[in-house]
Amino acid sequence: MTIAFHRRKLFAMSVPQKFSDWACDPRRTLEERYGAELLIEWLASTWKKKHDIKEETNYEADRLRKKERQLNPAHEPNYSRKDAERTEEVLPEMKQYTVSWNDDRPLRDLSVLRFCPPLESIELRNTEIRDWSPLLF
Numbered sequence: 001m002t003i004a005f006h007r008r009k010l011f012a013m014s015v016p017q018k019f020s021d022w023a024c025d026p027r028r029t030l031e032e033r034y035g036a037e038l039l040i041e042w043l044a045s046t047w048k049k050k051h052d053i054k055e056e057t058n059y060e061a062d063r064l065r066k067k068e069r070q071l072n073p074a075h076e077p078n079y080s081r082k083d084a085e086r087t088e089e090v091l092p093e094m095k096q097y098t099v100s101w102n103d104d105r106p107l108r109d110l111s112v113l114r115f116c117p118p119l120e121s122i123e124l125r126n127t128e129i130r131d132w133s134p135l136l137f
Contacts (some may be wrong), residue, residue, distance in 0.1 A: 009046070019091060019115040020084035031109035037077035038099050039112050040087045046094070047086040066104040075105055091115060098123040110134040 022028070023036035047057060069075045094117055099107050106128040113122075113134040122135075 019083055019088040022086075022115065023079070023084040023112075024081045029109070032111055033077040034075065034105065035109045035112035036084065036106060037079050038107065038116075039097075040079045040083045042097060043087045043090050043094065043100070044083075046090045050093075052089060063103065066101070069105040070103060073107075087113075089129070092117050095119060096121045098124065098125075099127075102126050 019036075023033070030035070086132070097116065097119055099112075099122075102125065106126050106127065108128045108130070109125065110131065111130060111134055
């Protein structure tokens with residue numbers, strides 16, 4: 001299933017808590033942490049570009065990592081506080097968000113969107129979302 005929203009601005013809930021604190025809180029569920037992992041991956045290139053860090057992408061390794069996630073229902077998201085802080089730094093620059101391609105684990109929780117600024121578009125593919133309330137605007 002593909003869901004795409006294109007509107008002037010999509011507003012997520014604003015929360016006073018910092019993204020890095022939320023993402024690294026051990027009370028986060030597996031699905032919340034997976035949503036954080038996807039957001040961190042999405043914004044990693046934005047952070048690198050901002051800091052003029054050039055790094056060649058290994059597309060085959062990326063494909064295999066996603067395939068492994070897809071085949072493992074108990075996938076443990078793997079990111080550090082530093083990764084979350086870098087994401088937090090560039091979150092205000094985020095205008096669009098595309099998540100979960102067909103060769104990756106389905107996204108099941110949208111609570112991470114509360115930390116996103118108003119988005120111009122969001123595209124969700126291969127999801128198993130039950131609670132769409134973070135998209136209410």
